Amino acid sequence: MSGPEVGIVLVSHSAAVAESVADLARGLAAGGPVVPVATAGGTADGGLGTDAERIAAAAHEVDRGAGVALLADLGSSVLTVKALLVEDELPSGSRLLDAPFLEGAVAAVVAASAGAPLDAVAAAAEEAYTYRKV
16 A cells, blocks of 8 residues: 555454454455554553553554544443543544444454545444344
8 A cells, every 4th residue: 555544453451352353354354455453452461451552552553644543342441542532642633433343343444455534434433333143
């Protein structure tokens, strides 16, 4: 890919969950270049939880000038991302997406990898709430 692209950060209480979801999303978006996807799972000591420094570092790692979409799994990961946004600790154009973690991550990575701007990436991820399984 060339030019600005949306970066994706997956924030989970578990490093293993974040990495697994990232691997799945990258795999399902394959067939062309995939946008940068970083994970911020668990705590610095390898435990369950969230770590603001890891989230901020991941967001800066994937920032390619078109915004950073952050998807979070549960309560405190959402609150930590919100606090980082309020404190202006994330790259300009960062946005917490209101989307299911797994389905939203796949939709976001696929849309961003197709060159969609941040608003369209957010819409694709948020639309995942409507996916019916029965």
